[in-house]
Structures are given as structure tokens and as C-alpha cells.
Amino acid sequence: MKCCLLSAATLLLFAGALAAVSAPATLRQAADSDGMLIGTAVRPMQFSETLYSATLAREFNMIEPEDALKWWVIRREENDFDFTQGDEVVRFAEAHNMKVRGHCLVWHQYNPAWLSPADFTPAQLSDLLKDHINRMMKHYAGHVFAWDVVNEAFDEKGRLRESIWYNQPGIGLADQGTRYIEQAFRWAHEADPQALLFYNEAEAETLNRKADAIYEMVKDFRRRGVPIDGIGMQVHIPNLQIDSAALAANMSRLTKLGVQVQITELDVAIPVSPDKKPLHPDDLQRQAEVYKEVAAACLQTRGCTAIQTWGFTDKYSWVGSHSRGTRGAALPFGSSYARKPAYQALFEELASPSKRHNYRDSGSLPGASLPLLRFHMHL
């Protein structure tokens, strides 16, 4: 009898120790346990900063160059491709067993000065864009598993933005609706058939005219076999407000079309003062609640496969410079890399098994199709 009590006690101790060992302690461990991607945008020039690199490798299983793959960085001159920064990001990722998202191949703004609409005919722009997509994706084939092929092509009314790629002067498909977007996706699939191809957008996370236009485009593309695998939802939140029910509804209707959704640029700005006064605890708490609601909407949607923040430390974030210093502190880690309440909220969502869908049963995912299954082949 005594021996049985002893062995039961031993077993209980062992189980407790095992649970303690296997309990996730970082965002990455929590995400890894469920085949979820937790990513962040990175600046390769910061890799030499020990705390930057150590936090990055410990907490994330996916990274995306914030700027390193954009035309204005890669192709400062028409015939000069400088992959240095992008290659540095890939090297870091592969040294730390992380996936790499590519961003972005087609954007209406922040293009280099030489790429002036006045200097090219539509036929020349078509050749130029096809060559750009081909050279970028062939260079990173096997290293970048997913690309934001086209970024921010719609305006807030759901109309296609006028742009060098659409109709000023465009690539020969001017004023033919989403045909130029379709063409970019077809070129991208030809360049790297293994890569997952995303359309990425801002302020179309909840249900609005822009989101509806994207939904209709995906429905049309899927019906006609246009190679699109997912929608990137940037989720830049400037005012501590999110309609998470509408976010979840939008995610759900898109995944039912057979594509993935990924949160690609999450940050939640709070008011900051130019004289660096301490952040208000109420703002930090509300920020944490917003991170929690956004993460929960993704984790509860079958087919939402990634949560990615746009940077991870307040020390390096676009928000401050783009809000003339009135807003900032938008990320899970503070400027000194201390975990903020937002980190804890994100961690608790990722680590709470009851709230997430185990992606290993992806066969039962609504609209599960090759792209999602191919996604699992990458994991």
C-alpha cells in the first residue's frame, strides 16, 4: 500500500514539474505550442543592439523588414538592386529559426525619385514592375514564405487609389478595376509558386466600405483562380478604440472565402508628452485591453494565422515621428525593453488554450484550402 502512495506522489510531482517545464514563458513559446505565428517588423540596423536582438529572438517566431524590402531602400536607382539589408534580416531569421514575411512589392507611395510617372509609358512600367517582382521574389525564394504583394490600393470609400501602378499612367490596365492588382499577383505566383501571396491594407479591419471592396475583390479572385492566399490587416490603432466584434466578423467572412487573414502591423498608440512625462496608467491599461481584444479576435477565427506588431519596442516605432510627438508608446515593450501591460495581455491570449483554435485540426477549418494547408507545410 505504502509503495502505491509513494508512486502516486512521485507521479504527481513529476506531472507538476513537467507542467512547469512545458508552460510557455514567452510570446514565442505560447504561439509555437499552437502553430501560431507571432511576428514583428524589424530594422536590421538595430540587430547589433544586444537587447534588441535578444528580445526579438526570445519572443517572436516570425519577422518582417519594416522598410528593407521597399523600393526606396532596395532600388535607389533603376538598375541597382541592393539586397544587403533584406539579406541581413533573412540571416537573422534563419539563425533563430524564424519565418520571414516580405513587404511590399507594389505601393502607391514612398517610391524612389527616379520612379516618376512622367518618365515612363504604361508598357515600360509594366515591364519594370514585372521585372521588380520577379527579381525580388526569385532572390528571396525559399527564404521569404509570404509576401505583401500589393499594399493599400483602396481609399476609405472603397475606390481604387489613383497611382503610378493603376492609372497614372498605370501598367496598361488603367481604369480596369482590380486588373492591375490581379496582374501583380499572377507575376508573383510565377516568380515563386511556393510563396503565400497577401493583399495588405490599413483601416479595413472592421466592416466598412474599404473592407467590403477588399472582400469583393477576394471573392472575384478566388472565383477566377487568381493566386491570392491571404489578406493582411495592418491594425494600426491611433485612438485606443477597436470594434473587435466587427474585426472578428470581417476576418470570418474572408476566411470563409478560402484565404487566410494575418494581423500584419499591430500597434496601439497612446498619448505621449514631448517632455517625456510618464505614461498614464489608465492609457497603458486600455492599451492592454485593446491588444487583448485584437489577439482574441484572431485566435478565435479559424484561418487567422499570424499576429504581427509593427516593431516591438517603443524605442523604435514609426508612430512618434508620424504623429509629431503627440502619440506613441504603441508597442508591447517599453523603450528600455521592459514588458508593458500590453505584453502581458498578448501573452495571456496566446497562452490561453481555451480561447484559441488548435491549428493542427486545420482540416476542419472553414474554407480550408491549399493555401492554408501549404501554410502548414511551411511550419
Ligand code: G3I
Ligand atoms: O533612415 C533615414 C534617415 O537616415 C533620414 O535622416 C530620415 C529623414 O529623411 O529618414 C530616415 O528614413 C525614414 C525611415 O522611415 C526610417 O525611419 C524614411 O524617411 C521614412 O519614409 C520611413 O518611413 C517608413 C514608412 O513606412 C515609409 O516607408 C516607416 O519606417 C515605416 O514604419 C512605415 O511603415 C508603413 C508600412 O510600410 C505600410 N503600412 C503603414 C506603415 C506605417 O506608415
